[in-house]
Amino acid sequence: xxxxxxxxxxxxxxxxxxxxxxxxxxxxxxxxxxxxxxxxxxxxxxxxxxxxxxxxxxxxxxxxxxxxxxxxxxxxxxxxxxxxxxxxxxxxxxxxxxxxxxxxxxxxxxxxxxxxxxxxxxxxxxxxxxxxxxxxxxxxxxxxxxxxxxxxxxxxxxxxxxxxxxxxxxxxxxxxxxxxxxxxxxxxxxxxxxxxxxxxxxxxxxxxxxxxxxxxxxxxxxxxxxxxxxxxxxxxxxxxxxxxxxxxxxxxxxxxxxxxxxxxxxxxxxxxxxxxxxxxxxxxxxxxxxxxxxxxxxxxxxxxxxxxxxxxxxxxxxxxxxxxxxxxxxxxxxxxxxxxxxxxxxxxxxxxxx
Numbered sequence: 001x002x003x004x005x006x007x008x009x010x011x012x013x014x015x016x017x018x019x020x021x022x023x024x025x026x027x028x029x030x031x032x033x034x035x036x037x038x039x040x041x042x043x044x045x046x047x048x049x050x051x052x053x054x055x056x057x058x059x060x061x062x063x064x065x066x067x068x069x070x071x072x073x074x075x076x077x078x079x080x081x082x083x084x085x086x087x088x089x090x091x092x093x094x095x096x097x098x099x100x101x102x103x104x105x106x107x108x109x110x111x112x113x114x115x116x117x118x119x120x121x122x123x124x125x126x127x128x129x130x131x132x133x134x135x136x137x138x139x140x141x142x143x144x145x146x147x148x149x150x151x152x153x154x155x156x157x158x159x160x161x162x163x164x165x166x167x168x169x170x171x172x173x174x175x176x177x178x179x180x181x182x183x184x185x186x187x188x189x190x191x192x193x194x195x196x197x198x199x200x201x202x203x204x205x206x207x208x209x210x211x212x213x214x215x216x217x218x219x220x221x222x223x224x225x226x227x228x229x230x231x232x233x234x235x236x237x238x239x240x241x242x243x244x245x246x247x248x249x250x251x252x253x254x255x256x257x258x259x260x261x262x263x264x265x266x267x268x269x270x271x272x273x274x275x276x277x278x279x280x281x282x283x284x285x286x287x288x289x290x291x292x293x294x295x296x297x298x299x300x301x302x303x304x305x306x307x308x309x310x311x312x313x314x315x316x317x318x319x320x321x322x323x324x325x326x327x328x329x330x331x332x333x334x335x336x337x338x339x340x341x342x343x344x345x346x347x348x349x350x351x352x353x354x
Contacts, residue, residue, distance in 0.1 A: 015069035022053060022073055026080060029282040035253065037246040044244075044317045046280040047084055047303060053077040087279065087302025092331050098354030101331060103128040104322045106272040107338055107345035108240070111164040112140040114341035120147030122336055126347050127151070129173045130226065132272040134240035136169035145171070158183045160222030168222045168273070170238040177229030184218040184225075184258075219255050223273075234352060237262060239273040244281075252276065256287040263292035263325060270350055271323040274343060278317050288323065293330065295322040295348040301333040306344045309337070322348035329353070 024031060026049055028039035042049070054077035060070035095101060105128035107119055112135075123131055123144075131153070133141060138157045145155050152174035158181075160166035172179055217223060219239070226236040239259070244252040256277060262269055269292075277284035279297055288294065296302045296318060305316020320343055324330060331349035338345045 011065065011068050015072055018069045019072040019076060022056075023076060025049060026053065026076070034282045035249055037249065040244045040249050040252075040281070041246070043280050044278045044319070045315075046080070046278075048315065048317075050077050050080040050084070054081070084303070087297035088300055090298055090300045090302075092299040093329060095329050095331065095351030096353055099329070099351040100354065101349050101351050102130070102270065103347065103349050104130050104132070104236075104270060104272045105345060105347045106132040106134070106238075106274065106320050106322060108134040108274040108320065108341055108343035109136045109140060109144075109338075110341040110343070111135045111167075112137065112143075115339045116140065116143040117147045118337075118339050119144050119345070120149075122338075122345055122347070123148060123153075123171070124151060127173070128347060129176060130236050130238070130270075130272065131171040132238035133169040133171070134221070134238075134274040135165055135167060137164065137167040138169070140167075141169035141171070154179070156181045156224060158217065158222045158224050160217045160220065163221075165240075166221045168224055168238055168240050170224045170226065172226060172236075176231060179226050179229035179231060182225045182227070183223055186216045186218060219258050220251055221255075223258075227267075233267045235267045235269045237269060237271045239271050239275065241274065241276040243276040253283055256283045259287040259292075259323075260289060263287065263289055263323075268327055268352070269325045270328065272321070272346075272348075274319060275321050275323075276319050278319055290326075292323050292325050295324060295330040295350065296333040296346075298330040299333050301335075304333070304335045306335055306346060308342050309344050310342065316344075320344070320346045322346065322350065324350045327353065 025039060025042045026046060028034040028043055033039045034043060053073055057070045057073035057077060060066040103126060109119060137159065141155050141157055153171040154174060155169060155171050157167060157169040220242040221240040224238040241255045242251045279294060279302060296304060304318060305313060306318050306320040307316060329351040331351055333348040335344040335346050
């Protein structure tokens with residue numbers, strides 16, 4: 001083999017190896033590493049990483065010897081962008097005649113850090129049928145209710161353990177009738193001492209407006225299942241998923257498995273809350289499977305980031321979702337500023353065929 005042919009082969013081999021390295025943080029699921037830190041966390045920002053890779057590829061074109069690698073990297077970025085584009089370009093289908101349109105709101109209130117008056121203002125303006133409030137203990141929920149100025153909502157709280165983050169509240173419009181509230185709970189005898197069933201003082205002690213005693217639920221941060229009343233066969237779930245912390249990815253996966261169970265078995269369902277997962281997480285996509293869809297990417301709003309709220313829009317990712325099972329039709333999805341919280345609130349509509 002002559003020298004020029006050998007150098008060309010070497011450049012091709014090195015370029016392919018470089019491409020594989022660049023693709024690792026973008027698509028760790030292809031390497032079986034999507035559940036390994038730091039790839040689980042990095043992939044949350046795949047759209048932003050694709051932009052950086054595209055800029056890198058264009059810059060590499062300035063060096064003649066790097067042009068093969070540059071071309072491969074640019075192709076990777078453009079292909080990734082094409083796969084993501086439907087999240088921003090999809091359009092909702094008009095609901096069929098006779099459908100009932102439900103408005104769903106989710107707002108992580110950061111353990112009471114969010115301004116209760118601002119949360120109530122969003123509720124008063126948009127009048128959602130259900131408001132999912134991750135990290136809202138009883139007192140926080142009651143403060144929001146106090147600002148609703150006569151709007152009729154029924155409020156309930158489930159606190160999974162002593163941690164503030166494990167409290168999930170829900171407000172349900174009185175127009176939905178006498179709904180029932182529940183939450184799958186674990187056997188309290190099996191709850192570890194590290195996750196006591198009794199809250200700390202001031203942590204939203206159980207009472208008439210709390211569902212049952214404070215105890216560990218099947219999800220780490222608790223959830224509320226709403227059925228009955230005027231919902232018919234429909235089931236609503238207020239949900240807060242555990243975050244993919246470096247040492248707790250297994251717990252994160254377990255919570256998403258519960259979502260998968262809700263999606264694959266049971267009545268027509270709408271889930272709303274902080275999922276701590278993005279469409280770019282393979283585990284989140286697997287949880288939705290063929291039976292569920294996130295409203296935002298279905299209606300061209302899949303790139304509207306919700307966290308962290310204090311960053312410019314370009315540097316946020318979407319971890320707050322409204323999810324609906326097949327047969328329910330996504331309508332609209334928007335995010336809103338939520339002063340005092342590290343999340344933006346989301347409000348979506350879902351049509352329930354008559």
